[in-house]
Amino acid sequence: MKMRNPPVNSLSLEFLTELLISLEKLENDKTFRGIIITSDCPGIFSAGLDLLEMYGRDPAHCAEYWKAVQELWLRVYLSNLVVIGAINGISPAGGCLLSLSCDYRVLANNPKYAIGLNETLLGIIAPFWFKDVLVNTIGHRAAERALQLGFLFPPSDALQVGIVDQVVPEDQVQSTARSVMAQWLAIPDHARQLTKNLVRKPTADRLLQQRDADIQNFVRFISRDSIQKSLHVYLEKLKQKKG
């Protein structure tokens, strides 16, 4: 699955909906046993959640958006398919969450391709289920530092901390992802799927048990004047960077 939402593969409501529909189709087609998620935007896996879906929007829109974010996460995280991330670009915040929700992550060795939950750098916070997935992946202490400081790990650090499973030369990302897929597909589906569910269900259940409250918390938080100001400042910084 090649994500194509130029210029930066931001996860807008429309794009999230497209991804959800595509994933659902693949899940329902029994001829598919695995997917490789990668990007069609040069140098960018995904710029994460679309800031314009959270800035200057009314509460109803924010609630609809957050529901779609939850939905995509649950679908990828709990997918019965083998999901491999072929991460061929930078993947901050929501892009990192998408990567972390794969079963295996292969990152291209380019110092620009940083990965991490950088929410604090925007003056916002990673929701508890983003945090849970990071803690599950790199452990409590490393996650505690990474989340508070908004670390974006370059490939060598990403491998060391375990946020990705493999770092390979850029021209080998897709072929490596395909070899890894072959290894994972050698396992009988029912055994692998039940095991995946056993490991991941408790984390997903934490959100499933309080989805509506999570949406309300998000809407309250994102609608605060101080948070809207932080988003404004960050968006302006992105604009000014262009010069």
Ligand SMILES: CCCCCCCCCCC/C=C/C(=O)SCCNC(=O)CCNC(=O)[C@H](O)C(C)(C)COP(=O)(O)OP(=O)(O)OC[C@H]1O[C@@H](n2cnc3c(N)ncnc32)[C@H](O)[C@@H]1OP(=O)(O)O
């Ligand atoms: C009680 C508590 C309850 C809890 C409540 C939870 C609270 C909120 C949780 C929110 C979680 C948020 C998760 C996220 O994912 S936030 C997004 C994080 N993403 C980033 O920080 C990345 C920002 N982008 C960049 O750094 C660069 O754009 C990038 C390195 C990706 C690419 O750089 P490049 O130079 O190639 O391109 P530009 O910067 O010029 O960007 C091109 C245009 O795209 C726009 N853009 C970029 N990123 C985003 C984005 N994420 N959303 C929307 N738009 C984006 C950028 O502004 C440029 O636009 P223009 O061409 O119009 O200027």
